[in-house]
Amino acid sequence: MSPTVEASPAPLWxxxxxxxxxxxxxxxxxxxxxxxxxxxxxxxxxxxFNMLYVFGVGEVPISISGDPAHPGRLVHTVRMxxxxxxxxxxxxxxxxxGVRGPFxxxxxxxxxxxxxxxxxxxxxxxAPLRPALYALLARRERFGRIVLLYGARTPGDxxxxxxxxxxxxxxxxxxxxxxxxxxxxxxxxxGVVTTLIPRARFExxxxxxxxxxxxxxxxxxxxxxxxxxxxxxxxxxxMERNMHCGIGQCGHCQCGPFFVCRDGPVFPYRRxxxxxxxxxx
Amino acid sequence: xxxxxxxxxxxxxxxxxxxxxxxVLVGCxxxxxxEAGQYIFREGEEAKTFYLLRHxxxxxxxxxxxxxxxxxxxxREGDVLGWAWLFPPHRWHFDARAVELVRAIAMDGQxxxxxxxxxxxxxxxxxxxxxxxxxxxxxxxxxxxxxxxGHVPHR
Ligand SMILES: Cc1cc2nc3c(=O)[nH]c(=O)nc-3n(C[C@H](O)[C@H](O)[C@H](O)COP(=O)(O)OP(=O)(O)OC[C@H]3O[C@@H](n4cnc5c(N)ncnc54)[C@H](O)[C@@H]3O)c2cc1C
Numbered sequence: 001m002s003p004t005v006e007a008s009p010a011p012l013w014x015x016x017x018x019x020x021x022x023x024x025x026x027x028x029x030x031x032x033x034x035x036x037x038x039x040x041x042x043x044x045x046x047x048x049f050n051m052l053y054v055f056g057v058g059e060v061p062i063s064i065s066g067d068p069a070h071p072g073r074l075v076h077t078v079r080m081x082x083x084x085x086x087x088x089x090x091x092x093x094x095x096x097x098g099v100r101g102p103f104x105x106x107x108x109x110x111x112x113x114x115x116x117x118x119x120x121x122x123x124x125x126x127a128p129l130r131p132a133l134y135a136l137l138a139r140r141e142r143f144g145r146i147v148l149l150y151g152a153r154t155p156g157d158x159x160x161x162x163x164x165x166x167x168x169x170x171x172x173x174x175x176x177x178x179x180x181x182x183x184x185x186x187x188x189x190x191g192v193v194t195t196l197i198p199r200a201r202f203e204x205x206x207x208x209x210x211x212x213x214x215x216x217x218x219x220x221x222x223x224x225x226x227x228x229x230x231x232x233x234x235x236x237x238x239m240e241r242n243m244h245c246g247i248g249q250c251g252h253c254q255c256g257p258f259f260v261c262r263d264g265p266v267f268p269y270r271r272x273x274x275x276x277x278x279x280x281x
Numbered sequence: 282x283x284x285x286x287x288x289x290x291x292x293x294x295x296x297x298x299x300x301x302x303x304x305v306l307v308g309c310x311x312x313x314x315x316e317a318g319q320y321i322f323r324e325g326e327e328a329k330t331f332y333l334l335r336h337x338x339x340x341x342x343x344x345x346x347x348x349x350x351x352x353x354x355x356x357r358e359g360d361v362l363g364w365a366w367l368f369p370p371h372r373w374h375f376d377a378r379a380v381e382l383v384r385a386i387a388m389d390g391q392x393x394x395x396x397x398x399x400x401x402x403x404x405x406x407x408x409x410x411x412x413x414x415x416x417x418x419x420x421x422x423x424x425x426x427x428x429x430x431g432h433v434p435h436r
Contacts (some may be wrong), residue, residue: 123430144355153430180425187380189355190340195417199359217429220420229428 014053014098015040017074019091025077025159028089030089031065041099042117043071045106046131047238047266052076053098054087062088063128063265064102067133073109074099074193077127077159105266107132108236113210116201118230120150120221122193122213126159128238128265129212133167140172142215147174147200151193151217155179155186174201193217197224204229212238222269235269285310288386292333294361294410309392315379321362324371328365329390332356334417337383342376354421355380364411366390 021033035041044050044064053059066075080089091097109132117136118271121129136146148167152158156175168175176196178189189196207230209222218237224234258264258272286307289295313332315321320341332339339355342350344374356362356369365373367390372401397404 151430153428157430178355180428180430184349186352189338189357190352191354192421192429194424195354195421199357214429216427217424220424 031077038151042104046101047106050101057087058084060084065127113142116202116207118209120211122217125213149196238265309389313387315383321377331363332385338380
């Protein structure tokens with residue numbers, strides 16, 4: 001895994017940005033494209049997150065969901081659940097957002113070179129994995145098979161349908177999508193994401209697995225990957241804990257001896273396994 | 282027959298099955314295909330067969346009053362379709378519909394039950410494999426009911 005990222009230029013001071021574009025993904029999810037008011041947006045690594053600050057409302061950690069090859073426009077996908085995320089979702093074009101980051105560890109794409117890569121996403125978990133997919137495809141020749149297994153609640157909850165359609169059309173990427181509950185007109189698979197793992201084509205012993213989704217989903221995904229023979233050391237998870245400061249000081253996101261904001265959110269499964277079953281603290 | 286035996290041996294459901302057992306099973310097997318949209322079986326009908334899917338996708342559906350036909354799961358090549366033939370009352374619990382062209386090996390349930398009675402080691406082997414499938418489907422159903430992607434943001 002990539003080492004903890006160096007402190008960003010201004011970890012405690014938000015960079016002024018404004019909303020450039022917004023795309024509705026699902027009933028309760030939007031993708032926001034931000035641009036810096038002045039110069040200042042730096043690079044990020046797939047898997048990292050930013051603290052987004054809505055003035056007068058508050059600040060929340062949100063994964064970066066855009067293409068790392070185009071860091072000038074910051075892309076985040078937000079599910080509107082509470083005060084801050086709803087305010088983000090309602091932001092008018094040109095509206096102000098403060099950005100601190102990028103924070104956290106990233107997906108181990110360097111280590112994955114030469115291996116098969118299996119990306120398993122559940123629900124919103126596809127957001128922090130999308131930059132990894134962009135990066136993998138940008139240097140496609142460096143990897144063996146690449147498989148994306150994505151599960152969502154219903155067809156209407158699928159994120160990035162345009163990307164999914166494009167990825168599906170590629171011959172060098174296997175994309176399997178499944179939903180828990182089909183609606184009229186859905187012609188794809190029905191069932192949880194774990195059911196896709198036994199039938200996906202990859203070489204378990206030389207596979208790196210990148211997993212993000214609800215913790216309960218990740219638990220069962222890990223079990224299926226293990227059953228296929230993927231070594232624990234090759235499984236990486238992105239964890240989520242409520243966090244406030246983003247730099248390992250406030251202690252809100254502690255998970256065993258780790259702070260998710262500083263030591264994660266991407267962890268090798270082997271490292272996090274003993275604490276994986278703990279409920280959110 | 283030789284081809285059927287090879288197909289059976291190659292199917293994940295019969296992985297590592299003893300060759301003498303495979304030979305017995307071939308006697309109850311036949312190649313079948315279903316066109317897209319065709320029903321393979323219907324809820325409540327007598328369950329006489331099960332299928333080893335070799336190609337294509339099958340939707341397990343249930344008719345729900347007021348909501349029409351609801352897909353509860355899809356299965357596909359490499360999967361096994363149907364266990365009701367093995368357990369009384371031998372009636373299907375769901376409708377099974379071919380979503381696309383499906384090629385499968387149909388196994389005659391009555392024929393198999395007779396063979397299992399004659400050879401309990403074969404019967405044990407089959408029941409073990411079906412029990413595993415049932416456990417997997419139960420687990421998947423539980424996860425589906427948990428609605429794991431639903432309420433918690435991100436994760
Ligand atoms: C590293 C990291 C990356 C994240 N990436 C994304 C992302 O890409 N997109 C995205 O939409 N969200 C992401 N989140 C989650 C996001 O930070 C929370 O949804 C946000 O903090 C909620 O703030 P709020 O003020 O809108 O809601 P609040 O008013 O704080 O909460 C509203 C409701 O949601 C529940 N809730 C809020 N946050 C969480 C949580 N973390 N876990 C469980 N329940 C919660 C609360 O219990 C409450 O019921 C990420 C979180 C972390 C730690």
